[in-house]
Amino acid sequence: MPPSNKANVSPVLRSTADFARHVGLARTTVSRVLNGQPGLKQKTIDRVQRALSETGFTPNAHAVHLKGKRTSTIGICMEDLATPPVVQKLATLQRVMRARGLSSLIEVFNPGSGRDVVRHFLSMRVEAVVFIGHFLREEIEARIAELIAHGTPHLVIDHFGLKNANTVSLDRGAGMEAVIEHLFDLGHRRFGLLGISKGPASKIDRLSGLHSALRARKLDFDACTISLDHLHERQNDFEYGRKLAGSFAAQPDRPSAFVGLNDAIAIGAVRGFQDAGLKVPRDLSITGFNNQEICHMTSPTLTTVDQNIDTTIAAAAEVVLEQLGKPLRLKPIIKTITPQLVLGESTGPAR
Amino acid sequence: MPPSNKANVSPVLRSTADFARHVGLARTTVSRVLNGQPGLKQKTIDRVQRALSETGFTPNAHAVHLKGKRTSTIGICMEDLATPPVVQKLATLQRVMRARGLSSLIEVFNPGSGRDVVRHFLSMRVEAVVFIGHFLREEIEARIAELIAHGTPHLVIDHFGLKNANTVSLDRGAGMEAVIEHLFDLGHRRFGLLGISKGPASKIDRLSGLHSALRARKLDFDACTISLDHLHERQNDFEYGRKLAGSFAAQPDRPSAFVGLNDAIAIGAVRGFQDAGLKVPRDLSITGFNNQEICHMTSPTLTTVDQNIDTTIAAAAEVVLEQLGKPLRLKPIIKTITPQLVLGESTGPAR
DNA sequence: AACCTCTACGGACACGTGTCCGCGTCAAGT
DNA sequence: ACTTGACGCGGACACGTGTCCGTAGAGGTT
DSSP states (O other), X not given: OGGGGGTTSOOOOOSHHHHHXXXXXXXXXXXXXXXXXXXXXXXXXXXXXXXXHHHTOOOOHHHHHHTTOOOOEEEEEESOSOSHHHHHHHHHHHHHHHHTTOEEEEEEOXXXXXXXXXXXXXXXXXXXXXXXXXOOHHHHHHHHHHHHHTTOOEEEESOTTXXXXXXXXXXXXXXXXXXXXXXXXXTOOOEEEESOOOSOOOTTSHHHHHHHHHHHTTOOHHHHEEEOTTOOOOSSHHHHHHHHHHHHHHOTTOOSEEEESSHHHHHHHHHHHHHTTOOTTTTOEEEOSBOOGGGGSSSSOOBEEXXXXXXXXXXXXXXXXXXXXXXXXXXXXEEEEOOEEEOOSSOOOOO | OGGGGGTTSOOOOOSHHHHHHHHTSOHHHXXXXXTTOSSOOHHXXXXXXXXXXXXXXXXXXXXXXXXXXXXXXXEEEESOSOSHHHHHHHHHHHHHHHHTTOEEEEEEOOTTTHHHHHHHHHHTTXXXXXXXXXOOHHHHHHHHHHHHHTTOOEEEESOTTOXXXXXXXXXXHHHHHHHHHHHHHTTOOOEEEESOOOSOOOTTSHHHHHHHHHHHTTOOHHHHEEEOTXXXXXXXXXXXXXXXXXXXXXXXXXXXXXXXXSHHHHHHHHHHHHHTXXXXXXXXEEEOSBOOGGGGSSSSXXXXXXXXXXXXXXXXXXXXXXXXXSOOOSSOOEEEEOOEEEOOSSOOOOO
């Protein structure tokens, strides 16, 4: 008696045809219900809906997309998932896109695998590709050219200065200006750089921000900043900051304020100076960058710079959404986000 | 002259037919090359390969999968992306799966949206679904039942004790036993619990580990552990740990060792005790859980428990890969991972 | 010149879906 | 009883792909 165990052992419904048979309707009728077409009795609609939630049947997305419906998927390409800021960006972007009905296909772009990643996105016919992080310049530019050739919109978050690329980037220079302003107001005139190496600076880099902030206060960059970047045993940022602090502590004429590349280096430096018997901020001031949670969990808490990630991602989402479905723009879109100083206990008046 | 600008303005190739026309071969021939079928002249193969890398053409994955080829995609369902351990698990799993040729479709399972997430995975015909994190029990059990009904394999990482679910979980009880053993050997006999509330314990919970560790050392659980969990103003773990430490510090007869639920609580507690003028580990010992990077960046560094995430994910990947393509197993697979004590500076001999 | 082998061609079908369209059915209205 | 309208049915096609198969042309051998 086949009908008897029909109730307990329901077969796996793999197609609309299967499902329609199960409901007792024609495939086309079911399809009409699923796509909200008019001309159907309410009773029929209810019948399908109920069976739908009972069986959990879902139309094959591949067939649907093949028929021409949007894939409603974007590709997100990550440099890595190692640091909190990029993870936070990913999480926020994913949430914003989901709220707009877009799924995220996420891949990590190992050096050299970029081609495969982008090919995979293209084969999935994603509606846009977002890159988060900092990549090899030639590689990412080649990938973007490929995307453009395929008519697929793209956006790069946090890799400024790429050719022909739509970018949303944090103005780290402005962040540095805010840091210098804060330290200057506290009376500091000489600054140690932790993990920030002197060299050529592009438009919104930390260094250019340092330069302009010092210039605006009639200070000479080379005279009032010191970088001990010769120690290239940089394993991880915390240890590196600690070692740098050790070297600085041994110097007779050291600066009164230290500007860290990121929070880990700054926190390592705090520790390094403490190990050398110095007190922060009594003897010297230290700043970080990124405003990670950890900044509020150390003694002293860290003065740092917040990336305004929500603003960044909102801007990014806007750029992506605005491009969807339209022909590709000719001129690249470039947006800049201004970060924000966050005061902690690690900065104080110069002695 | 149409052929003249053929070189600079190449049209977007959207199908194998387009591509074949572009190469000057039959669609079927191109398809044969793409799928590595025999009976083709090397010269022809090379011609297609070259055009392939020049144009960057990719077959429509949806059509390919529709034809019956594997989707080679797994769904990963995250509780959130807020804490480092889950992010690390995600990153590792994604990497391992990619190395096996599997893409990851990642979604965040907001309470209530679980149904949609799983439906989406099913509509994409993923080959398996992995849950990472801790969910509402009824909700995740309902989702798993749905997956089973659809014949799709699943795995839950870090949510122990679910009915009919394949799980890989950390044996937090064993972690607690290691912690107690370490503290006991240092001479501690009374323990303060930070964020760990007394109550019913299931098999591999922290509490059951505490119980058995104390029992093995002939100590009475209720007599030698104190929990101040009445302060339910738990905003974030760090502040909560700090407040708990403040309350404990005010007690005349406080324990000599404190066991934290996680690293953030423990680090907050360190800070709280320091604020009260106590020294760690001179006056008291503190342990965390998770071995986040931050543990090595505080003063003192934290004694904690490592989750052995690589081992966890390796086991998870094995379970998933073993299930792919086969009919569903009847008996749930349950694996347990043993964590590992990591010594820091925050624990020392009892006074 | 006749024959054979190698290889590309191109028609055909299936996969699961959305959509169009003509046809049948059934109930309500006249 | 007849007309009419509402509504479900089922055939057909297209989407892009993989694969089978019969055919044809090119090139080499006898």
